[in-house]
Amino acid sequence: QVRLVESGGGLVQPGGSLRLSCVASEKIFDFYNMAWYRRAPGKERELVASLNLGGRTNYANSVKGRFTISGDNVKTMYLQMDSLKPDDTAVYYCKAHHFNIDEREYWGQGTQVTVSP
Numbered sequence: 001q002v003r004l005v006e007s008g009g010g011l012v013q014p015g016g017s018l019r020l021s022c023v024a025s026e027k028i029f030d031f032y033n034m035a036w037y038r039r040a041p042g043k044e045r046e047l048v049a050s051l052n053l054g055g056r057t058n059y060a061n062s063v064k065g066r067f068t069i070s071g072d073n074v075k076t077m078y079l080q081m082d083s084l085k086p087d088d089t090a091v092y093y094c095k096a097h098h099f100n101i102d103e104r105e106y107w108g109q110g111t112q113v114t115v116s117p
Helices: none
Strands: 004-007 010-012 018-024 032-039 046-051 057-059 067-071 076-081 090-098 105-107 111-115
Touching: 004 090, 018 032, 018 090, 018 111, 032 067, 032 076, 046 067, 046 076, 057 067
Parallel strands: 010 111
Antiparallel strands: 004 018, 018 076, 032 046, 032 090, 046 057, 067 076, 090 105, 090 111
16 A cells, blocks of 8 residues: 655745645655645545656646646655645645556545635
8 A cells, every 4th residue: 555645735825836745655656647636625626737657747727837746756746836826725635546556546635735815
C-alpha cells in the first residue's frame, strides 16, 4: 500500500502563491500516474492537474497558465500555484494510480487551501 501525505496548504491573499507537496511512502514515478484533485465547499471533486509516466501533463482549464505540476522522479510531487483566486479555495488531494493494476489507486488525506483577502 502506498501512503501519500500532502503539505503546503494555507491561507493566502488573492494573487498570491502556494506550493503543495505530496510525498509517497515509496518510489512511485516508475509505475504510477499522478494527479492533483480538489474539492471546494458544496462542489464535486475535480481534477486539477495530472502527470503521467511519460512526463506528459494535463491541466483543468480553470488553472491553465497559473498552476504547474511536477515531480522529483522519485517520491515527491508538487503543485506550484500562482495568481491564486478565491475560486481556488478547496481541499487539495494527491492521487497515485498504478499504470497497469487498476485497483492500486491511492489518495492522500488532503491539504486545505484558502484564498481570501
